[in-house]
Amino acid sequence: xxxxxxxxxxxxxxxxxxxxxxxxxxxxxxxxxxxxxxxxxxxxxxxxxxxxxxxxxxxxxxxxxxxxxxxxxxxxxxxxxxxxxxxxxxxxxxxxxxxxxxxxxxxxxxxxxxxxxxxxxxxxxxxxxxxxxxxxxxxxxxxxxxxxxxxxxxxxxxxxxxxxxxxxxxxxxxxxxxxxxxxxxxxxxxxxxxxxxxxxxxxxxxxxxxxxxxxxxxxxxxxxxxxxxxxxxxxxxxxxxxxxxxxxxxxxxxxxxxxxxxxxxxxxxxxxxxxxxxxxxxxxxxxxxxxxxxxxxxxxxxxxxxxxxxx
Numbered sequence: 001x002x003x004x005x006x007x008x009x010x011x012x013x014x015x016x017x018x019x020x021x022x023x024x025x026x027x028x029x030x031x032x033x034x035x036x037x038x039x040x041x042x043x044x045x046x047x048x049x050x051x052x053x054x055x056x057x058x059x060x061x062x063x064x065x066x067x068x069x070x071x072x073x074x075x076x077x078x079x080x081x082x083x084x085x086x087x088x089x090x091x092x093x094x095x096x097x098x099x100x101x102x103x104x105x106x107x108x109x110x111x112x113x114x115x116x117x118x119x120x121x122x123x124x125x126x127x128x129x130x131x132x133x134x135x136x137x138x139x140x141x142x143x144x145x146x147x148x149x150x151x152x153x154x155x156x157x158x159x160x161x162x163x164x165x166x167x168x169x170x171x172x173x174x175x176x177x178x179x180x181x182x183x184x185x186x187x188x189x190x191x192x193x194x195x196x197x198x199x200x201x202x203x204x205x206x207x208x209x210x211x212x213x214x215x216x217x218x219x220x221x222x223x224x225x226x227x228x229x230x231x232x233x234x235x236x237x238x239x240x241x242x243x244x245x246x247x248x249x250x251x252x253x254x255x256x257x258x259x260x261x262x263x264x265x266x267x268x269x270x271x272x273x274x275x276x277x278x279x280x281x282x283x284x285x286x287x288x289x290x291x292x293x294x295x296x297x298x299x300x301x302x303x304x305x306x307x308x309x310x311x
Contacts, residue, residue, distance in 0.1 A: 001080040001184055004099070006030035006087040008046045011165060014173035015085050015106055016051055022180055027077050028058040032088050065095050074098055081183065083176065084138065093140055101183065103138040106172040108165075109201070110150055111136060112193040115143035116201035120168060121161045124226035126199075130154055131164070133172040135179060137190050144198075146190035148183070151175045160228040204231060211235045213259035213307065216275035217249040235259070235307045237285070237300075242307065245290050246282035257306060264303040266294035271307060 001024045005016050008031050019026050029052040034043050045053070052059050062070045071094050082103040084091065096103050109119035110132040116122075123131045132152040139145040151171055155164060182188050209231040211220055224233040224247050232243045247268075254262055254272040263270040268279035284290040296302070 001025070001101070001180075002027045002078060004028050004030065004074065004077055004079040004082045005048075005052075005085075006082060006089075006091075007048045007085040008032040008088050009086050010047045011108070011169045011172075012048050012085040012087075013051055014169045015083065015176050016048060018173040018177040019083065019180075020055055022177060024180060024184075026055075026057055027079065028060055030060045030062070030074075030087065030089075033061045033063060062089075065089055066092050071095060071098070085172065091138065096138055096140070101186075104148070104176075104183065105136045105138050105143070105145070106176055107134045107136055107143055108168045108172065110134060110152065111143060111147055112195065112198035114199050114201040117203040119201040120165050121204055121226040122199070122201035123155060124159065124161060124164065125222050127222060128155055131168070133168055133175050135175055135183075135188075144193060144195070146192050148188040148190055149175060149179050159225060161226045162229040206231045209233050211244070211307075213271065214274040217273040217278045218276070220273060220278055221247060221249050232284075237302065237305070237307055241286050243284040243290070244280055244282075245284060247278050247280045250277045250279050252277040259307045261302050261305050261307065264293070264297045266297065268293045269297065269302060 003019055003024050003026050005019060005026055007016060029048060031046045031048045034045050036042060037044050049059055060073065064070065074095060075098055079099040081101040082099045084103055085106045091103060109123065111134045114122050130152055132150055134147050135149040136143065136147050137145045153168060153171055179188060209227045211223065211233055224244055227233045228245060232245065234241050234243045236242060250270060254277055256262060256272040258272055258274050260272045261269055262272055262277065268281050270277050270279045281293055282290055283293065283296055
């Protein structure tokens with residue numbers, strides 16, 4: 001098959017590599033335009049573009065696929081299949097109809113669970129015990145097309161958003177690779193999704209990362225896990241941002257206001273919550289590196305203070 005690949009972030013890279021390792025021809029790669037990133041705000045290529053250039057692939061970076069010019073450029077490639085993974089642009093109906101075998105999406109959830117931009121983090125936030133990846137035949141809706149194949153993945157109790165992201169990226173690439181021959185032969189049954197079971201995984205916002213200590217400790221812990229490595233759960237310590245990278249829930253019945261630091265020693269920083277307590281294990285102040293709780297308490301007298309994202 002002649003395959004056009006469309007993707008942008010790190011999550012897309014293993015699948016592109018799987019296609020490059022297959023007997024099929026990747027005739028072009030579509031990715032988002034280069035944008036400023038990092039502290040220096042230097043313009044940089046997406047991870048997908050970097051891999052494409054390393055393999056001498058033609059790279060297209062339109063700001064939209066709605067124009068006749070952009071659609072004609074794609075049509076000239078005569079793709080049999082277009083594989084789309086976290087591309088970031090909406091594919092108009094005219095584009096969906098261009099490839100002979102249509103457009104296929106690798107999505108990081110067990111559809112119809114968690115349609116949308118942040119399925120990995122939303123699954124952790126919701127306390128799901130399982131997620132997975134799906135191969136979906138794309139249609140005009142948002143992750144609404146029929147599912148061709150899927151693979152399940154347990155969500156472990158200590159999974160962070162970044163750890164689960166990496167596992168699902170590899171699993172999605174394997175699912176795609178395992179089914180390419182069947183896709184080419186048209187052997188996969190397209191199973192319609194049950195819209196009544198759908199959940200919307202909205203894009204992550206920085207404001208969500210602010211910890212509300214009146215929540216139960218297990219709910220706060222899910223936020224810490226889900227928002228690692230972005231946007232990273234945070235609170236306020238002496239008026240400054242305090243990022244929390246790792247913690248654990250401790251059963252307790254503290255007679256203290258939520259956010260109060262009950263204990264601070266080398267084992268951890270224990271904070272009262274709406275229910276139970278949270279023991280912070282790894283944290284970071286602005287301009288510094290992430291450190292263990294033991295390192296932090298050696299330099300900061302935090303015991304007895306009240307952490308509050310509004311202070």
